[in-house]
Amino acid sequence: MTGASRGIGRAIAERIASQGRIVVGVARSLDGLKDVGAAITAAGGRFEAQACDIGDSTALAQMVEQVAEKHGRLDILVNNAGITKDGLLMRMSDADFDDVIRVNLKSAFVACRAASRPMMKGRFGRIVNVGSVSGLMGNAGQVNYAAAKAGLVGMTKSIARELGSKGITANVVAPGFIETDMTAVLPPQVKEQALPNIPLKRFGTPTDIAAAIGWLTSDEGGYVTGQVIVVDGGMAM
Ligand code: NAI
Numbered sequence: 001m002t003g004a005s006r007g008i009g010r011a012i013a014e015r016i017a018s019q020g021r022i023v024v025g026v027a028r029s030l031d032g033l034k035d036v037g038a039a040i041t042a043a044g045g046r047f048e049a050q051a052c053d054i055g056d057s058t059a060l061a062q063m064v065e066q067v068a069e070k071h072g073r074l075d076i077l078v079n080n081a082g083i084t085k086d087g088l089l090m091r092m093s094d095a096d097f098d099d100v101i102r103v104n105l106k107s108a109f110v111a112c113r114a115a116s117r118p119m120m121k122g123r124f125g126r127i128v129n130v131g132s133v134s135g136l137m138g139n140a141g142q143v144n145y146a147a148a149k150a151g152l153v154g155m156t157k158s159i160a161r162e163l164g165s166k167g168i169t170a171n172v173v174a175p176g177f178i179e180t181d182m183t184a185v186l187p188p189q190v191k192e193q194a195l196p197n198i199p200l201k202r203f204g205t206p207t208d209i210a211a212a213i214g215w216l217t218s219d220e221g222g223y224v225t226g227q228v229i230v231v232d233g234g235m236a237m
Helices: 007-018 031-042 057-071 094-122 143-166 188-197 206-216
Strands: 022-027 046-051 076-079 125-130 168-175 228-231
Touching: 007 022, 007 031, 007 046, 007 076, 007 206, 022 031, 022 057, 031 046, 057 094, 076 094, 094 125, 094 143, 094 168, 125 143, 125 206, 143 168, 168 206, 206 228
Parallel strands: 022 046, 076 125, 125 168, 168 228
Antiparallel strands: none
8 A cells, every 4th residue: 555654544554463464664765654554553554665766667567566466366446646736727747747647547457457356366356446536526736636536536447347347456545635744734724614615624634545445455344446535524425
């Protein structure tokens, strides 16, 4: 799973490890992963850290292949890592558009393609791509991010149709407003404006997202594919 060093990704790693899986957690550097690994190991789980820039397609594909080869199988892929480079349409540079598409959308394509071979061989697979309500509703200032997250939905549904007969499911989990480093940098007025639009009247936690992904990747989630599971306190309905 990608983006395991902090925030939502850390919670997903801890959750999947608690379900008895060996978790291979990926982030740009090993620094943050050390803490995550220590916490998972202390709780009796198994975790391996991998440093990889998922924006580098060749490195990402090689890393996924090596993980599958080392363990002789690959059961679950969670594409969680993501970035924002927000700005209004009129002022958004090509570079900021391309970077967000590369890291948030293309990386998921590359990882899914690399994971599909070992999953097909094992006739089992659970793919979860972490989207966003921005990809469903749009969001002013996030043309690049919303395009990438909406792209994940079409891609995931296509993968679900292609690989379903091989025992592989593919779903999107779309978080709403979750308290992490990504949202900590937003101005206070953005948060104040968001809260009244959330029927459950609280921001989400990484654990809220990890619970949905834990279920989808467990045996109990095995008959769910091609879906967008929105975990947002009711914000986007
Ligand atoms: P975060 O910024 O706290 O963590 C992002 C993770 O992705 C980190 O582990 C980072 O190392 C990794 N990462 C970023 N770029 C990378 C790269 N090029 N190569 C390797 N790793 C890279 O983000 P957060 O909030 O935990 O978000 C996780 C996912 O949830 C993202 O896909 C984000 O778009 C999505 N999301 C978050 C929401 C929120 O409110 N926090 C709302 C909706 C979606």
